[in-house]
Structures are given as C-alpha cells and as structure tokens.
Amino acid sequence: MATINLGIIGSGYIAGVIAQALRGAQGIRLAAIASRRPENARAFAAAHGVPHVFDTWEALIASDAVDAVYVATPTDVREGIAIAAANAKKHVLGDKPFASFASLQAIIAACRANGVAFMDATHFTHHPRTALVRAAIAERIGTPSLIRSAFFFPNTDRDNIRYNPAKEATGAYGDMAWYSMRAIVEYTGDDAELVESSGFLSRDAETGAVVRASGVLRLSTGTISTWDVGFLVGNLVMDLDILGERGMLSMDDWVLDWESVPPMPVDQYPVEYSVRSGLVTPQGAEHFLTPAVPKQGTRMMTNFAAICADPSSAAAQASIRRAERTQALLDGAWATLKEI
Numbered sequence: 001m002a003t004i005n006l007g008i009i010g011s012g013y014i015a016g017v018i019a020q021a022l023r024g025a026q027g028i029r030l031a032a033i034a035s036r037r038p039e040n041a042r043a044f045a046a047a048h049g050v051p052h053v054f055d056t057w058e059a060l061i062a063s064d065a066v067d068a069v070y071v072a073t074p075t076d077v078r079e080g081i082a083i084a085a086a087n088a089k090k091h092v093l094g095d096k097p098f099a100s101f102a103s104l105q106a107i108i109a110a111c112r113a114n115g116v117a118f119m120d121a122t123h124f125t126h127h128p129r130t131a132l133v134r135a136a137i138a139e140r141i142g143t144p145s146l147i148r149s150a151f152f153f154p155n156t157d158r159d160n161i162r163y164n165p166a167k168e169a170t171g172a173y174g175d176m177a178w179y180s181m182r183a184i185v186e187y188t189g190d191d192a193e194l195v196e197s198s199g200f201l202s203r204d205a206e207t208g209a210v211v212r213a214s215g216v217l218r219l220s221t222g223t224i225s226t227w228d229v230g231f232l233v234g235n236l237v238m239d240l241d242i243l244g245e246r247g248m249l250s251m252d253d254w255v256l257d258w259e260s261v262p263p264m265p266v267d268q269y270p271v272e273y274s275v276r277s278g279l280v281t282p283q284g285a286e287h288f289l290t291p292a293v294p295k296q297g298t299r300m301m302t303n304f305a306a307i308c309a310d311p312s313s314a315a316a317q318a319s320i321r322r323a324e325r326t327q328a329l330l331d332g333a334w335a336t337l338k339e340i
Helices: 013-022 038-048 057-062 075-087 101-113 128-140 171-187 296-309 314-334
Strands: 004-009 028-034 052-054 068-071 091-094 118-120 144-152 194-203 210-219 224-230 237-244 247-251 272-276 286-289 337-339
Touching (some): 028 038, 052 057, 057 075, 075 091, 091 296, 101 118, 118 296, 128 171, 128 272, 171 210, 171 224, 194 314, 210 314
Parallel strands (some): 091 118
Antiparallel strands (some): 144 237, 237 247, 247 272
C-alpha cells in the first residue's frame, strides 16, 4: 500500500496533536501545512519537520505533493474547504463538529462523487477500549437503559476560537457534546434514533459564545442519555457511565485516555473500564485493563490511511454512518436547548 501524504489545513493546537500522532502511524506521513497566517504555517513546519509549506489552502489542495487533507479549521469554513479538497481528488479527514447534518452530508457526497475517503477526527473511537466496551456491554451490564456523560475543561480564554460565535456557532456545545453524542452512537444499536430531547445552554456575557450546556434525550430503543458539557468547571472531567439491568460500566477518561491527554499525559495511568454490579461500593468494582500501544490518535491516523486505500470498503462506510448519526444527534439536541 502506497504511503498517504497528508496536508494539514490550519496550524492551531489540534493540528499539533495530529502532527504528533502521525509520527507513529502506518501508511501515512505529514507532507504539507497551510494556514490563513503564513507565518504560523512556517513556524509549524519548522517545529514538526514538514517539507511543504503553502500560503493558502487552495495551493495546498492543488499540490501533487498531497494525497489527503486534515481540515483543522474553524467550523464555519470547514464545509467549503472539505468539498474543494474532495473535488481536487484529495481524501478528507475532517475535524468536528460540522456546521450541520446537511453540511456533513454535502462533504460526504463530494467525497463519494470523487472516489475519495472521508472520516471524522474523533480519536476515542479508534482506541481498542471502545470496541472492547461495545462487546462487553451485553454480557456485563445488559441492555443500556441510561448513558450519562460529562465532559468539562476549564477555558476562560476569550481569545480562543471557541469564544467566537461567528466561527464556532455552537461553542462549547458543538466542541464537547459531539463526544457525548458519539458515545451514544458507539454504545447503542445501529437502529437507535432520537425521539425527543430537551436541555439548557448558557452563553458568555461578553462574547455571546456558548460556554455550558446540559440535556437529556430519549432514543427509539428506549435508552435515555443525560449529558453535561462546558468550560465553566474548575477541572478536567471526562466521565461516562453506561447503566443496564445487571450493572454499570464506567470510564473516567473516555474522550482522551489519561495516557494521551495533551499537554499533560499521565504515564503509567491504567487505561481501563470498570463494572459494578449489585449492592457494592466503588471498591467492589471489577477493573478491565485496555492498554493502547500505539495511542488512540496514532491509531486514528493509521485507520484513516487504510480507508484512503479503499474508500468504498465496509469500514469506510461504517465510519461515515457513525459520523452522520453523531451529527444528527448533535443537531437534534441543539434545536431543543433553551438559553438560561
């Protein structure tokens, strides 16, 4: 299989995370960088050893040195860039969230029409723990009746792009509730659809950006999910609990396992899930180790390379379906949120 030459469009924090992940990935390498600020692209290239630097994303996608792009831009311009890349016969790895379900579908349609791959950049789905948990649910806890998630990280920096509603219309909600919705997709059946939803959001008084949101939704399978996300909590929280008739399966780092959390990875922290059944305290929980070598970001890039090799494969189509279901849930819940 030929090595995929990846170009990154955008030079922010997440682009650096991807550059690090690529160092151990198979079948793909970092070949190019472009940024709306050319000086940032040059600095990024120097820091990560990128051979090709472009002043515009248009020049990057036109280059024969690039086979695929990672669109690490603000959400408001992601669709246009991704479609242009697909039309230039470049495979597309898109940062999340997307502007809407319709926007995501437009990107996917362009990729299919041009015979190139599409994948969303959700790291945790590529961790072996995700597949292991999915396989363990029925045996260890039974059918999920409740999925509850909480994802918070402190962020009061109003210069951060997520505090700019013109570029990130859904702010903390879109950025973080994507993971809550993806957990629902990963850990419920393929036929589960949104039946009803309600919730609340709050905005930053100065910028108008969404900084906090909470809600509850009900699926056609009977599963209920409660979710809480935002910037206005004083510590990093990544808790996920899946409850069934025989017990509860839990993780305290489901978004980014503690070994992988940049910029503060915790060496030797056990990557695991736990199960509690019956009248037991947390001390009575069973713990199941699920180490990942290489780490989940690197696995994501290797899996993207494999999808690029065969964009029509079953794995590629399943990945697209998970992205569509995630965005559909995100849109559905967003439409019901009330401001407080």
